[in-house]
Amino acid sequence: xxxxxxxxxxNTFREAIRNxxxxxxxxxxxxxxxxxxxxxxxxxGSEEKIIKDFGLATIDLFGVLTAVLLGIGLVxxxxxxxxxxVLLAKPIHRAEFVLGKYAGLVLTLLxxxxxxxxxxxxxxxxxxxxxxxxxxxxxxxxxxxxLITAIAVLFSCLSNxxxxxxxxxxxYVTGHLLWSFDLLRARVAAPWARALCLTLQRxxxxxxxxxxxxxxxxxxPVPPERLGYAxxxxxxxxxxxxxxACAAFQRKEMQ
Amino acid sequence: MxxxxxxxxxxxxxxxxxxxKYWILRDLxxxxxxxxxxxxxxTNGAGKTTTIKLVLGLLFPDKGTIRLCGKDPSRPExxxxxxxxxxxxxxxxxxxxxxxxxxxxxxxxxRQPERRKRVLELLERVGLHNRADRALRLYSKGMLQRIxxxxxxxxxxxxxxxxxxxxxxxxxxxxxxxxxxxxxxxxGRTVFFSTHILSDTETICDRVGMLVRGxxxxxxxxxxxxxxxxxxxxxxxxxxxxxxxxxxxxxxRREDRVLLRVSSQADLxxxxxSLNGGGAKLVAVSPARRSLEELLLKExxxxxxxxxGVVEEGRP
Amino acid sequence: MSGAxxxxxxxxxxxxxxxSVGPLRFVLAAALCLVLSIAFQAEFGAAGRGTATAPxxxxxxxxxxxxxxxxxxxxxxxxxxxxxxxxxxxxxxxDRYDYLEHIxxxxxxxxxxxxxxxxxxxxxxxxxxAQQPExxxxxxxxGIQKNPDQWILPFEAGFTCYQTxxxxxxxxxYFDLAQAVPGAPPIVQRFKxxxxxxxxxxxxxxxxxxxxxxxxxxxxxxxxxxxxxxDLRVQVDLEDLKQAIALYQDRTGQRPARLGALQTAGILxxxxxxxxxxxxxxxxxxxxxxxxxLSILGR
Numbered sequence: 007x008x009x010x011x012x013x014x015x016x017n018t019f020r021e022a023i024r025n026x027x028x029x030x031x032x033x034x035x036x037x038x039x040x041x042x043x044x045x046x047x048x049x050x051g052s053e054e055k056i057i058k059d060f061g062l063a064t065i066d067l068f069g070v071l072t073a074v075l076l077g078i079g080l081v082x083x084x085x086x087x088x089x090x091x092v093l094l095a096k097p098i099h100r101a102e103f104v105l106g107k108y109a110g111l112v113l114t115l116l117x118x119x120x121x122x123x124x125x126x127x128x129x130x131x132x133x134x135x136x137x138x139x140x141x142x143x144x145x146x147x148x149x150x151x152x153l154i155t156a157i158a159v160l161f162s163c164l165s166n167x168x169x170x171x172x173x174x175x176x177x178y179v180t181g182h183l184l185w186s187f188d189l190l191r192a193r194v195a196a197p198w199a200r201a202l203c204l205t206l207q208r209x210x211x212x213x214x215x216x217x218x219x220x221x222x223x224x225x226x227p228v229p230p231e232r233l234g235y236a237x238x239x240x241x242x243x244x245x246x247x248x249x250x251a252c253a254a255f256q257r258k259e260m261q
Numbered sequence: 262m263x264x265x266x267x268x269x270x271x272x273x274x275x276x277x278x279x280x281x282k283y284w285i286l287r288d289l290x291x292x293x294x295x296x297x298x299x300x301x302x303x304t305n306g307a308g309k310t311t312t313i314k315l316v317l318g319l320l321f322p323d324k325g326t327i328r329l330c331g332k333d334p335s336r337p338e339x340x341x342x343x344x345x346x347x348x349x350x351x352x353x354x355x356x357x358x359x360x361x362x363x364x365x366x367x368x369x370x371x372r373q374p375e376r377r378k379r380v381l382e383l384l385e386r387v388g389l390h391n392r393a394d395r396a397l398r399l400y401s402k403g404m405l406q407r408i409x410x411x412x413x414x415x416x417x418x419x420x421x422x423x424x425x426x427x428x429x430x431x432x433x434x435x436x437x438x439x440x441x442x443x444x445x446x447x448x449g450r451t452v453f454f455s456t457h458i459l460s461d462t463e464t465i466c467d468r469v470g471m472l473v474r475g476x477x478x479x480x481x482x483x484x485x486x487x488x489x490x491x492x493x494x495x496x497x498x499x500x501x502x503x504x505x506x507x508x509x510x511x512x513x514r515r516e517d518r519v520l521l522r523v524s525s526q527a528d529l530x531x532x533x534x535s536l537n538g539g540g541a542k543l544v545a546v547s548p549a550r551r552s553l554e555e556l557l558l559k560e561x562x563x564x565x566x567x568x569x570g571v572v573e574e575g576r577p
Numbered sequence: 578m579s580g581a582x583x584x585x586x587x588x589x590x591x592x593x594x595x596x597s598v599g600p601l602r603f604v605l606a607a608a609l610c611l612v613l614s615i616a617f618q619a620e621f622g623a624a625g626r627g628t629a630t631a632p633x634x635x636x637x638x639x640x641x642x643x644x645x646x647x648x649x650x651x652x653x654x655x656x657x658x659x660x661x662x663x664x665x666x667x668x669x670x671x672d673r674y675d676y677l678e679h680i681x682x683x684x685x686x687x688x689x690x691x692x693x694x695x696x697x698x699x700x701x702x703x704x705x706x707a708q709q710p711e712x713x714x715x716x717x718x719x720g721i722q723k724n725p726d727q728w729i730l731p732f733e734a735g736f737t738c739y740q741t742x743x744x745x746x747x748x749x750x751y752f753d754l755a756q757a758v759p760g761a762p763p764i765v766q767r768f769k770x771x772x773x774x775x776x777x778x779x780x781x782x783x784x785x786x787x788x789x790x791x792x793x794x795x796x797x798x799x800x801x802x803x804x805x806x807x808d809l810r811v812q813v814d815l816e817d818l819k820q821a822i823a824l825y826q827d828r829t830g831q832r833p834a835r836l837g838a839l840q841t842a843g844i845l846x847x848x849x850x851x852x853x854x855x856x857x858x859x860x861x862x863x864x865x866x867x868x869x870x871l872s873i874l875g876r
Contacts, residue, residue: 013367017353024355088351092412095317095345095422096368097337101603189663208615215625231624239625242614249607256600260319261274 010098011106018110022076035068036125054135055223061126062219066147072118073151077158078170080107091260101252108159115151143222149240150216154178156244160251181213211243264420264451265293265316269325272311285311286475293453298446300462301455303472304561309455313424317345344413348425350405354398358389358408361397369416383411403434421445423454427461439465459553471557478560486556493549494529496521499542508532638683654689665702674707682716696720696730710741728761745775783809804873807852811868814849818866821845832864
């Protein structure tokens with residue numbers, strides 16, 4: 007079984023790296039990271055902070071974009087182009103197909119992130135401000151990409167790319183704003199409303215644990231529990247999302 | 262022993278926003294036996310491709326059961342010994358022929374060095390070993406069909422399911438496919454294919470299922486279906502007169518030749534008897550056996566007359 | 578579902594071999610994972626927070642943020658303001674005031690300079706909670722500059738100078754600014770008058786209170802104004818008398834025998850009388866004039 011998942015994963019990876027959009031995003035990202043150098047010239051005071059902030063933010067933004075853009079078409083495009091028929095006629099489980107596609111995307115994101123990080127690190131080294139904490143921040147960002155792309159894949163199994171894109175990005179935004187539910191809960195009076203807020207806060211994906219950019223830039227040490235928490239949450243919540251994706255795809259009609 | 266069984270299968274399709282169900286297949290029941298070549302014929306849109314998708318677990322029936330190799334098609338075990346070639350093959354066109362087959366071989370669980378061996382074997386067999394390094398994007402239709410066959414036969418399946426395998430091919434290509442199907446039968450494999458080119462089916466199929474508007478209008482061997490009787494004759498006359506001959510239906514005219522269809526033996530005798538003098542001469546007479554095509558046309562017309570009075574299910 | 582039909586219709590012996598694969602197992606697995614993740618989050622959520630909302634602190638200045646806001650500056654200002662309230666209400670965060678000024682002055686009010694709440698709330702937090710009144714005044718100064726049509730901002734600034742800094746001169750200046758804004762309520766003027774007095778400018782204060790008294794439309798205000806005018810009048814008169822007496826002493830070398838002598842000597846144009854019309858009291862031995870009545874406001 008893992009052989010089949012691996013085969014689909016490698017095939018998905020092959021498809022992704024032949025996708026021109028990926029290169030466009032990557033080039034853009036690298037360019038922006040290098041721009042950080044130019045930007046830092048505009049500031050009065052510490053240019054170090056600008057470079058680090060900008061570099062991490064670029065990796066974050068483009069990683070998310072790549073995760074979303076590649077994820078939303080992962081399954082729906084195969085169905086649309088009908089390349090899925092001959093694959094599903096093979097003796098494979100439908101779940102193997104979904105998980106294989108996801109694994110391929112994980113591999114793609116890994117390579118993508120590695121390239122962006124390499125550029126970033128080179129820039130930092132050139133300026134003499136490199137530190138290992140930066141890599142920790144990127145690792146947590148990578149976990150975030152994995153979670154977001156799982157969500158994108160779920161929607162890809164359910165709907166067309168446009169709807170998937172909107173919904174995935176919406177969940178990305180809410181994922182960073184879950185603290186506002188705390189605020190809301192304190193304000194609303196009705197217990198049912200408060201229960202609703204709490205439910206939403208728990209059920210919607212929480213992306214805050216993956217963001218340690220600020221801490222790292224300001225030299226605040228990231229406790230190991232943070233890393234552990236992020237990883238476990240990724241596995242549990244990501245598992246739930248992928249489980250739903252497999253369930254959705256299991257009975258999907260290939261018209 | 263049946264490799265494929267359909268029992269009371271019905272499939273409907275509901276357009277996105279409406280509640281109205283449109284039935285593609287109604288109460289379809291037949292079986293395909295081991296070792297036979299089964300032709301599945303019908304007009305375009307009759308539901309042939311839908312049936313094949315149901316058989317392979319790509320779609321799920323609304324009613325009835327399907328057993329492929331004795332199991333429900335949605336289970337991977339059912340498809341283990343099955344090879345499939347879809348109509349208008351859609352493959353990942355960024356892959357080269359070699360990469361494509363290697364990928365599919367992995368899906369079947371082939372490991373190196375067996376895998377490489379099989380892939381090269383199949384490439385050779387379909388005549389694409391010279392173009393294996395080119396991307397599928399650059400393949401012609403015929404080449405795509407061939408690589409598709411290679412993919413279907415990679416694991417030497419017991420059952421081969423082909424959806425319109427001859428469509429879009431030139432006569433040489435069609436003959437190749439025909440020969441392949443016959444060879445598979447010779448090796449004891451079962452072949453189930455759909456087509457709307459009826460002449461192919463008449464020559465190679467053991468049994469035929471005719472699908473008209475979602476129902477099985479006919480099922481049996483070609484002989485059974487097109488039983489015995491000579492239906493009509495085609496008569497070629499030398500006919501100098503500009504007027505039409507008195508008996509028979511003119512099919513075509515050329516210079517002083519006329520091709521007629523005469524629909525009964527009595528008419529034929531009368532026609533031949535009337536050819537005295539005037540330069541008219543009998544050139545050729547050949548019996549036209551009723552063909553599958555005629556049978557299909559008859560069924561379609563019959564189903565059409567029926568359909569006008571039928572209320573489609575789903576409508577209150 | 579046809580899967581169920583297949584299970585039900587097929588004889589029991591064949592059911593397992595034939596049955597189709599349903600999505601149920603995946604739904605259950607997904608549900609389990611979700612429940613676990615919720616439980617995990619509830620239990621260990623703190624580990625995932627750390628200096629939780631800390632990242633938002635490290636915002637670039639509003640000017641740069643405007644670029645990222647893509648035209649939604651005001652909305653972003655709203656969101657940040659809402660966040661800031663929640664953040665600053667959280668007393669667990671020990672170092673939450675480190676970026677207080679940056680957040681309010683350089684970010685939120687940069688994004689939406691016409692949004693009043695951040696100025697008011699921010700300055701309140703700065704003064705009351707962070708004990709940084711000068712910081713509050715800087716914020717309010719910016720607000721005043723960007724919103725010259727809002728009386729509340731200079732009023733708030735004046736109040737801070739008055740109550741926290743006890744800098745009455747400055748307070749008076751702010752209240753002056755505030756009362757000049759059309760639509761400022763009358764109390765602003767009264768504040769200004771009082772601050773002027775506390776700053777020591779009793780003459781100006783008297784003038785202002787007199788003006789308030791004359792312009793008063795209701796009894797309450799008129800009475801208050803009169804009270805102030807009364808006491809200030811006495812103070813000013815006594816001041817004037819003291820100055821005149823000193824001058825007399827410089828000229829003649831000795832204290833005047835009575836207050837009338839000041840007028841005779843040409844130092845005062847007339848001898849002032851107290852607000853009740855009576856003459857002021859004078860002790861020639863000490864040379865100190867005093868008021869015969871009672872101060873209304875007890876000063």
